[in-house]
Amino acid sequence: MATTHLQQTLKEKQRQQREDLILKVAEEVLLEKGYYETSMEEIATRVGIAKGTVYLHFPSKEDLVIAIFARDMQTFLQGFDTAIASQTSASEKLTALLSFAYTGIFSNRTQLLSSILNSVDMRRIFAEKGECLRSIWQALAEKISVILEEGKASGEFDASIPTGIMVSSFVSLLSPQKFERLITVEQLPPDVLVYYISRIFFKGIVIK
Amino acid sequence: MATTHLQQTLKEKQRQQREDLILKVAEEVLLEKGYYETSMEEIATRVGIAKGTVYLHFPSKEDLVIAIFARDMQTFLQGFDTAIASQTSASEKLTALLSFAYTGIFSNRTQLLSSILNSVDMRRIFAEKGECLRSIWQALAEKISVILEEGKASGEFDASIPTGIMVSSFVSLLSPQKFERLITVEQLPPDVLVYYISRIFFKGIVIK
Amino acid sequence: MATTHLQQTLKEKQRQQREDLILKVAEEVLLEKGYYETSMEEIATRVGIAKGTVYLHFPSKEDLVIAIFARDMQTFLQGFDTAIASQTSASEKLTALLSFAYTGIFSNRTQLLSSILNSVDMRRIFAEKGECLRSIWQALAEKISVILEEGKASGEFDASIPTGIMVSSFVSLLSPQKFERLITVEQLPPDVLVYYISRIFFKGIVIK
Amino acid sequence: MATTHLQQTLKEKQRQQREDLILKVAEEVLLEKGYYETSMEEIATRVGIAKGTVYLHFPSKEDLVIAIFARDMQTFLQGFDTAIASQTSASEKLTALLSFAYTGIFSNRTQLLSSILNSVDMRRIFAEKGECLRSIWQALAEKISVILEEGKASGEFDASIPTGIMVSSFVSLLSPQKFERLITVEQLPPDVLVYYISRIFFKGIVIK
DNA sequence: TATGAATGAGGATTCATTCAT
């Protein structure tokens, strides 16, 4: 019995591992080729399993992609909390977020998140199937919102600017798309980039 | 002779009109559905012509899409110049640009431009066929760059922030993607949005 | 009245000339590209007229092709008679025919005739529409048949070989397909080729 | 393990069988309709499988056709060797070849081979993709060449006729195209036909 | 459970033919 149960758990663990591997590989291919140029075949091959096996984990290509994003956003949400945990002021928290998005292992995922979320194709998919994603996204926007409100309350941020616009602006600056060239081609160190972006977001480009 | 010539012109004009109509419709469908979910058939049907007729104007789906972007960017470039023509200070020019991007008839196109240019799928197509687009894009970035340099030279803008980062930040804020919800769902008037975005970009969100 | 009639004739002549030109050009393209790779568009363009104009002369692509072959076979039939006119013995006549097929301006057409008649595609077309062709072909086979019978009657040819098989064998050797390489690549002069082919046909390859 | 291996072999065998069936059916349709009138759809339907399945075996229509010819020529080459194995003199060998080409199950294939190889359309396809075919063809011509040279060396054949011309003539007489009518319409038994053709090729039609 | 062969809907593209001008 106990053995059976352990085997159960072992199998479950293996299953989980494989699922994670599929998600990881699929994410890579997706980032490289985009949704429509990515075939289930290629994902399976790269993982080293058969096409059918992917379907044992995810009922459809759409669901697979949604799972990728769900996981990424979840991870992001967690990293998010970790990143702001050690910070006190609202602006420090936001800077820490930028840092988290542009630096280290997560930069690739941020890239994926924003790059694909922006595409019309993805939007359609999420519009139909991605209810769970929207809620995570909501949570994210809410967290940023809270920080901004905190900053306003403490007199740090300009309370006359609507929080919603602040959130959107911040999110815009958090998408690595537009800054990619600076990092890859012009070899700008990510932390320098983060420094300047936060400076712009907080103090603007105008000399006072 | 004169008649022939006029007919020539007339036909040419009709051809041009149809081509414009195809571009317009295709742009709409593209914006709704994205590249891969858009079929030539649907474009043709919506225009009210046969599939084959589309091919009389554009040799392939890719070419059609590239034509759309080329036209949009061209139009944008022109509107751009018009928009900044009557402005004197660098910050006024940038605000005018934001205004141009978010207000009036062009807002849809800005949407398309940024929404599709960001998709991985489009990137691949443009990487192969869209040399002309890259040059227009270069021109655009260059123009913004010039304005920012002007502002720096006149002491208006903070010269210690690299222009490249300023450009990317500005372009980020110029993509309507992230602000779309505010306009459509929360009914925020575009000019109010522009007011706040420019305020953030110029002065930041921190209280001095 | 007379003028009208002359004009009529003139127009008719022009029409005939154009029709001939279309046939000539179409024949060239056909020889180069084969039936299915040849488009009506290309024929028209090469002639220097519009696609629709071709249809004023030939109701369909199939009909155009049939017209080409009808003309070619007609020409061949005439050249045939001219070629054998000055010959007396049956074998001289056949040699003259080989010479006619492989030498001079007609070699191209012989090529076309045999090359296309052999293709399955053409067969289908001729099976459906080419009744006229079959009759010309009949006439041709009949003429060769007559010469062979003459030769048999005069004791020149071996009467124990069925004439039908002789005809088919002769026609086989008359198709430039298999000998093309010898002429183009190995630069064998056509008349030398004719010399040897007739020698094989008449005396065989065995040493007596 | 053994089971797995056997299953492997079984599957492989089934796959091979299906592939052979596709080739066989495709060959039939091709012979009936020619390359361009043959659709992948029809081939699939006649085999009793779906369109896509054909593509599991052959990456494109062109490749399918090339595979047909490759197999046919291979088979021909083998039958060729078998046919001449039991013969001693050069002329007996050549007669055996004619017999092989016109008699029995291979007659259809000979038909296809010569009928399609002669069409301009096929030529174009093979020019692009059919390198392997050319080499097989070379081998065939070479084998015939060798037999003819043998015959010349043994004093059997007339050494004053160039071997190349002999080869081409022989190949011409080996194409069933021109003799088809005799067999199908006039009900001439193939072996009688072979008898006369070889007689013509060896001794000619002239009475000595 | 894992496989991968089979499916077939879907879409881009071509081109013979028609017909309004």
Added chain:
DNA sequence: TATGAATGAATCCTCATTCAT
């Protein structure tokens, strides 16, 4: 009469998904 824009049937090919083994 000549044109060439418009048509749409036809075809190749892809790939997400299913299912027998």
